[in-house]
Amino acid sequence: MSSTSRCMARSTTPDMWDMVIEHIEGARSIAISGHTNPDGDALGSALGLGLSLRMAFPSKQIVFLLADDAPVPRVYRFMEGTCDMVPASRYTEKPDLFISVDVPVLSRLADSAAVAKRALGRVVIDHHPSHDEFGDASVRVTSAAATAVLVEELLEAAGYPCTPQIATCLMTGLVTDTGRFQYQNANPSAFACASRLVDAGAEPARIALEVYQSQRIEYLRLESIVMGRIGTRVGGRVAFSYAYAADLSSCGVSSDECDGLVDVVRTVQGSQVCLFLKETEPGVIRGNLRSKGHWDISSIAVEHGGGGHSAAAGFTVEGRSVEDVLDSILPQLEALVCAPDSACDTGDVHG
Ligand SMILES: [Mn+2]
Incomplete structure (x- = not known):
């Protein structure tokens, strides 16, 4: 018994997928990969799509690739198919x-880029802005959560x-990329999609x-260090914190476990950018930027060799210290x- 849906919001129209479907149906072997340092969306999207294609086309060879030669981050290993993922190398x-x-540029594919280059065809499904499209068929919708x-x-x-397993993979991507539906990108099509996924199991x-509720105690100790270091500028509108390689090793936390730490910083009341x-590792700094308001922080990430969305972006710099990077980025965030149209001087900010 089907019921009429009140919210039919979608990020795409069915005809946008024609080319992609044509490529999929014409291929006998398909390799699927998300970006380097995979997050819940990169993994959940690759697995959700791959598991579905395996069911739809039992005679096709469908391979799930990891862009790096590194294990799937612990918190994502519950997803079906993670143990079947192969490092692209x-x-x-x-x-x-x-x-x-979930990949805006070929370079973010790390080891999978070589596979992309030697494949007969390339399909891109993504929601990041890109200036250098690398797909023969692409569905790139930046408004998608x-x-x-x-x-x-x-x-x-x-x-x-x-299936319920496929729906759980996709829901993991949706939940993590929207920060549990707390970020500005949680739009009607995100909720409509979530509803269909829950309906699917x-x-x-x-x-x-x-x-979110399976943190290792070692990670929580690191989180408390990061919390203790939170600093603010311009009356709290800019919030920041940091972790040294020595903190990670003394706490016993691996670098890929730290993706959520920027969310600790963004909880500061009144902070607009974080x-x-x-x-x-010594000399290699990974930066995460977040905007809670309408400020676009992606251009600052791009200036430092990274990229991302207007509200969530990142970058990696080498050969510099944490203090050095803070010194160059904090003034940019301030x-x-x-900026003249930001009403900085109308609030309770005085020095
Ligand atoms: Mn994503």
Whole structure:
């Protein structure tokens, strides 16, 4: 018994998928990869799509690639198919089709870039802005909250299966990329997609338990260090913190476990833009930037060799210290939130 849906919001229209479906159906072998240092969306989108294609086309060879030669981050290992993922450096074949999910530039594919280059065709499904499209067929929708939303809409448009396991993978991408539906990108199509995924058997409570309520005590100790270091500028409009490589090693936390630490910084009341710096190894600094208001922090990330969305972006710099990077970025963030049209001088900010 079907019921009429009140909210039919979608990020795509079915015809946008025609080319992608044509590429998929014409390929005998397909390799799917998300970006380097994969997050919940990169992994959930690759797995959700890959598991569905395996069911829809039992005779096709469907391979799930990891862009790096590193294990799947612990909190995402509950997703179906993670143990079947192959580091791209160990995949030597030339697939008919390479599908890139959640990746704006070829360089973010790390080891998977070589597979993309030697594949006969390339399909791109993504929600990041890009200045250098590398797909033969692309669905790039920057208003989509997550690539997982786009994948869900593809499965629906193509009539490919969405089992509870597939729905859980896609829901993980959606939940993590929207910060549990707390970020500005949580739009009607994100909620409509979530509703369809839960209807298909996704388990939001399980996802919350696995991703957000299963922190190692070592990680929480590091989080308390990061919390203790939170600093603010311009009356609290800019908030920042950082972790040194020595903090990670003394706490016993790996670099890939630290993705959530920027969210600790963004909880500061009144903060508009946030910065978290992580020294992944001595001299290598990974920066996460977040904007809570309408300020676009992606250009600052681009200036430092990175990229991302207007509200969430990142970059990596080498050969510099945490202090050095703070010295160059904090003034940029201050200038951003104090730009003439930002009403910096109308609030309670005095020095
Ligand atoms: Mn994403």
